[in-house]
Amino acid sequence: MDSLSRRQKSKVRRMISEAHVSESEAIRLLKANNWNHAKALQESQSSTSSIIPKPPVTPQYSKLDDLFDQYKNKETGKIDPMGIQSFFRDIDVDIMDILSLIVCWKINARSLAEIPRDVFVQGWKNLGCDSIDSMKKQMPAFRKSIENEQNFEKFYQFLFDFAKENPDYRFLKVPEASALWSVILQSRFDLLDDWLEFLEKNPKLTITKDAWNLLLDFSKTVSKDLSNYDETAAWPSIIDDFVEYVQEKQKK
Known part of the structure; x- marks a missing residue:
């Protein structure tokens, strides 16, 4: 200068x-x-x-109330099973796919039988979504999220209460639990087919929360040939009975 x-x-x-x-x-x-x-x-x-970058578009969360109204049952004021199916169809999610369960987990829905307004609106608001398009864009990330083991464990534990026929029950019935396991433990549990077969032959069994949670541990730690199964470990009796069932099958 x-x-x-x-x-x-x-x-x-x-x-x-x-x-x-x-x-x-x-x-x-x-x-x-x-x-x-x-x-x-x-x-x-x-x-x-x-x-200077333009500020991001702020989601218009009032749209979520309008969106909820499109799917709700006018008599109950909640989204019923038909509305839930329509909603999943609109966001391109097959209701039989594990992704439908992940969506319920993400918005903290308590049941696939009905979704009240506060759960729908607050759930999607927490996720930063205010439209069908913005929800669709989240689906790949939702699916990928359970590749993380900690996330999968949280998702898995959430499903026990989610699937109960009655929220006051302290257990799951075999058909409910089996339907979930057949979807969520595919490729994660080497003995899944044997487990489902065992349950089918014992339909009067009930699944406690402890048994539900420990089955995930069992699926991750015990080998398919059961060679590292510890009989002295504190496994629920239903898992001990299952091991006996498989061992008998393997002898034949």
Whole structure:
């Protein structure tokens, strides 16, 4: 800045202060505008505004109430099974696919029999979605989320209460539990077919929360040939009985 006149140096300092630019940029702007401070400042502001990213579009959560109204049963004020099927169809999710269960987990729905307004609206609001399109865009990430073992465990544990026929029950009936296991433990449990067969032959059994949770541990830690099964470990009796069943099958 030594080659500049006192007046030019003053303009440079003023430009640095007002435009929040470096000394070299202040000189460049002033020279480009024939040392006209007002024009140089205007160019600086115009240049800065052009590189500032536009703020993200804020979801309009009032749309969620309107969306809920499209699917709700007018008599109950809740989304019933027919409305749930329509909703999943609109977001391109097969209700028989595990993704439908993941969606319920993500929005914290308590049942596939009905979804009340507060659960639907707050659930999707928490996920930053306010339209069918924005929900559709989340589906690949939803599906991928359970590839993480900790997430899968949370998802798995959520499903016990979700699937209960009556929220006051402390157990799942075999048909309910089997239907879920056949979907969620595919490719995760080497003995899944044997387990489902065992349950089919013992339909009066009930599945406690402890048995539900520990089956996941069993599926991850015990080998298909049961060679590392520890009879002294505190497995639920239903799992002990299952091991005996498989061992008898393997002897034949």
